[in-house]
Amino acid sequence: MADHRSIKKALVVASFLLPSFVGFFVFVLLPVVSTIGLSFTNYSGGRTFRLIGIANYLSAFRSTAFLSSLWITARFVVFSVFFQLALAFVFAIMLNGKVLARTFFRGLYFLPSILSSIAIGLAFALVLNPGEGPVNMLLKSLGMAGQPWLTSTKTALGTIIFVSVWQSFGYYMVLFLAGLQSINPSLYESADLDGAGLFRKLLSITIPMLTPTTFFCVTTAVIKGFQVFDLVYIMTGGQQGGGPDGSTTVLVFDIYRNAFMSFRMGYASAEATVLLLLLLVVTTIQYRSQRGWVSYDAA
Amino acid sequence: MYVILLLAAVAVIGPLLVVASSSFKRQDEIFSYPMTIIPRIPVLSNFAQLSAHFPLYIWNSIKVTTSIVVLQFVTATTGAYAFSKLVWRFRDTLFILYIASIMVPIQSIIIPQFIIVRNLGLYNTHTAVVLVSAFTAFGVFLCRQYFLTIPDSLLEAARIDGASEYRIFSQIVLPLSIPVIVTVIIFSFRYFWNDFFTALIYLTSVSLKTLPLGMADFVSQYNIEYGPQMAAALISIIPVLIVFLVGQRYFVEGVVASGIKG
Numbered sequence: 001m002a003d004h005r006s007i008k009k010a011l012v013v014a015s016f017l018l019p020s021f022v023g024f025f026v027f028v029l030l031p032v033v034s035t036i037g038l039s040f041t042n043y044s045g046g047r048t049f050r051l052i053g054i055a056n057y058l059s060a061f062r063s064t065a066f067l068s069s070l071w072i073t074a075r076f077v078v079f080s081v082f083f084q085l086a087l088a089f090v091f092a093i094m095l096n097g098k099v100l101a102r103t104f105f106r107g108l109y110f111l112p113s114i115l116s117s118i119a120i121g122l123a124f125a126l127v128l129n130p131g132e133g134p135v136n137m138l139l140k141s142l143g144m145a146g147q148p149w150l151t152s153t154k155t156a157l158g159t160i161i162f163v164s165v166w167q168s169f170g171y172y173m174v175l176f177l178a179g180l181q182s183i184n185p186s187l188y189e190s191a192d193l194d195g196a197g198l199f200r201k202l203l204s205i206t207i208p209m210l211t212p213t214t215f216f217c218v219t220t221a222v223i224k225g226f227q228v229f230d231l232v233y234i235m236t237g238g239q240q241g242g243g244p245d246g247s248t249t250v251l252v253f254d255i256y257r258n259a260f261m262s263f264r265m266g267y268a269s270a271e272a273t274v275l276l277l278l279l280l281v282v283t284t285i286q287y288r289s290q291r292g293w294v295s296y297d298a299a
Numbered sequence: 300m301y302v303i304l305l306l307a308a309v310a311v312i313g314p315l316l317v318v319a320s321s322s323f324k325r326q327d328e329i330f331s332y333p334m335t336i337i338p339r340i341p342v343l344s345n346f347a348q349l350s351a352h353f354p355l356y357i358w359n360s361i362k363v364t365t366s367i368v369v370l371q372f373v374t375a376t377t378g379a380y381a382f383s384k385l386v387w388r389f390r391d392t393l394f395i396l397y398i399a400s401i402m403v404p405i406q407s408i409i410i411p412q413f414i415i416v417r418n419l420g421l422y423n424t425h426t427a428v429v430l431v432s433a434f435t436a437f438g439v440f441l442c443r444q445y446f447l448t449i450p451d452s453l454l455e456a457a458r459i460d461g462a463s464e465y466r467i468f469s470q471i472v473l474p475l476s477i478p479v480i481v482t483v484i485i486f487s488f489r490y491f492w493n494d495f496f497t498a499l500i501y502l503t504s505v506s507l508k509t510l511p512l513g514m515a516d517f518v519s520q521y522n523i524e525y526g527p528q529m530a531a532a533l534i535s536i537i538p539v540l541i542v543f544l545v546g547q548r549y550f551v552e553g554v555v556a557s558g559i560k561g
Contacts, residue, residue: 012464013387020378020397023434027412028400034411091307094300105304107547108311114539114550116493118511119532123318126525132330134317141332166311171554178555220557227404230495230511238518252406259410260500272407283402 035276038269045263056270066271068246069254072157076250077225080164085217087169092176093206106177109170117167121234124163125150150235153247160231160248167231168224172217179213180206215290222282226275227252251275318536321529322346329525345526352505353531356513359425363498363509364491366429371487372480375438380468382439383446384454394443397436409500416501427501428509432491438483441556445479446472482553485546489539510535 039056043049060066095106112120128135128149136146149159187205196204229252233241239261242249249257251271259268316336321329322345324338381387382394405412412431413422421427449472457467473480495511502508514531517523543550 010387013381013385016377016381016385016464016468018377020374020381020434020439021393023374023430024397024400024436026415027431027434028403028408028436029396030415031408031411032400032403034414035408038411091304094304099304100301105308107543108308110547110551111540111543112311112315114489114543116495116511116514116532116535116539118493118495118514119318119535120314122514122517122528122532123314126321126329126529127314127317129330132332134313134332134334137332137334166314170311174551174554223402223404227406229406233495233499234515234518238515241518252404255406255409259413265410265414269410272410275404275407279402279404279407 032276035269035272038266039273041266041269043266043269045265049266052266056267057274060267060270060274065246065249065254069249069251070274072247072249073226073251076157076161076164076228077222079158080161080168080225080228081218081221083161083165084169084221085172085214087165088172088176088217089210089214091169092173092180093202095173096177096180106170106174110174111170112167113171115167117230118234120163120167121231124159124166125235128159151244153243153245156236156244156248160228160235163231163235164225164228168221172221175213175217176210179210183209211290215286219283219286222286223279226279229253229256315536318529318532321525322533324526326524326526329529345530348524348527349531350513350516352508353510353513353534355506356508356510357534359507360492360510363425363428364488366425367432367491368484368487370429370433371435371438372484374433375435375442375483376473376476376480377468378439379442379446380464380472383443384449384451384467384472385464397439401436401440405496409496413500422501423503423507425502425507428497431501432494432497435483435487437557438487441483441553442476442479444556445476449475478549478552479556481546482549482556485542485549486553488542489550492539493535 040051040053041049042052042055091105091109095102099105127133128147130136130146130148130151133149136149139146148155150156183206187209188201191201191205228250232248232250232253233239235241236243236248239257242253242257252275255268255271255275258264258271317334320336320338323341323343324335325340325342325344328335328338328340378397382390382397416422416427416431419427421430453471454467457471462470493511494509495515498509498512499515502512510531514528514535517528517531
């Protein structure tokens with residue numbers, strides 16, 4: 001009787017769990033483990049393959065293509081995360097106070113973050129057309145020189161960073177706004193009594209109280225930064241993109257091309273494993289260090 | 300301060316206006332200077348000039364996105380119920396694994412996932428795109444947090460009255476959770492309507508392409524016609540824009556909920 005009932009209970013649990021678990025197991029967990037496994041093989045999409053030890057890793061770390069993709073990814077992550085969050089913070093502060101048309105500005109800045117990167121990429125290819133694009137025409141009418149934007153190795157990565165900042169700062173602004181709203185107003189009131197100025201309050205109350213939000217934003221933005229693909233693909237020429245001269249070939253773009261155009265799937269799995277490890281290291285460091293600088297003191 | 304806010308507003312809205320107005324301009328007017336916002340000679344030819352496949356791309360996008368949204372609704376709510384209202388061994392361990400998977404980028408697991416899909420005989424089908432996208436750790440997380448706020452006493456009372464878990468789930472918990480369900484649905488609609496990477500990997504036939512995939516074909520064309528490109532971009536933006544205007548609250552709530560205590 002008791003057995004019968006516990007079996008029935010287990011079946012109920014299983015029936016609720018199964019829909020999500022099947023997807024999780026087959027298309028996430030199994031692939032994570034297999035990526036690591038495949039990275040030690042010379043798999044190329046066919047029927048046969050063999051174990052080749054760490055040969056993929058050795059050739060990756062000797063390959064200029066891989067090393068430069070790491071360097072490009074690092075620069076993309078650092079600059080895009082920094083500018084996204086800096087702008088997000090500034091605009092959150094501005095839009096937290098009593099401002100005319102506050103809701104309108106908030107909604108407008110947030111809007112690009114929900115639009116298709118492909119559509120945005122196409123739009124900026126036109127807006128930033130190096131010939132007679134609207135931005136260059138504007139620059140020229142202001143007496144400045146037009147920029148080559150996506151067509152020069154010097155400016156292409158910066159242009160994609162710029163577009164990613166344009167697209168995403170509003171998303172983090174919404175998160176910062178929520179963080180600002182959760183700060184207890186009495187903190188500011190007592191600071192007022194102590195005669196603290198605006199700047200002082202910003203440094204001593206707002207920024208420390210926002211550290212949990214900042215921590216979350218940094219983590220999210222870094223993870224998303226490592227994944228940038230759509231913009232690179234659409235703005236630099238599709239499958240043949242990543243240029244000019246490889247200057248925008250980020251790690252995931254290199255993985256894509258090695259795996260699905262050159263069918264070096266074992267090698268690309270080694271690159272993917274490096275990506276997984278990098279994210280693991282970055283998030284662990286952030287998680288550890290948050291103990292030092294994140295204050296979770298409930299207000 | 301208003302100067303900064305307005306400048307930023309112009310910077311945000313400018314490129315979107317360019318898309319909208321260029322969609323109705325002739326190629327020579329697109330690059331005319333000074334720029335016109337309302338086309339001098341409005342034309343619809345850009346839409347007519349889009350490849351004949353575009354209506355099909357739109358239909359494919361609707362089909363794939365709707366299927367994924369429905370499946371994610373099912374997996375997120377049932378999963379969340381198991382993690383919040385049922386008691387079983389390894390529950391918290393598995394939940395941590397689910398959450399950890401949010402940090403795993405799709406590009407890092409795409410190779411074995413592709414091999415699995417191919418071995419299931421699903422390569423180059425819409426089913427592939429739908430199935431690999433059906434699981435949503437974020438959705439399970441969001442719904443679970445919401446379900447936790449529904450008092451267990453309510454469920455206990457129903458259990459004593461002899462209601463099955465399925466009945467409690469569908470007739471008590473789901474109706475009480477409409478806001479979070481709307482949030483999950485809007486989030487997943489927005490994400491998969493725009494999704495490019497999964498479609499790029501799994502769909503090769505022209506007849507199966509989704510809208511973002513169809514738009515990406517522009518980049519490999521030699522003769523760049525900006526008008527049709529902007530027309531396509533406008534078509535892809537409009538559904539999300541409408542949902543945003545109607546349900547902005549849910550977008551914002553989803554973003555904020557994702558940030559609560561990391």
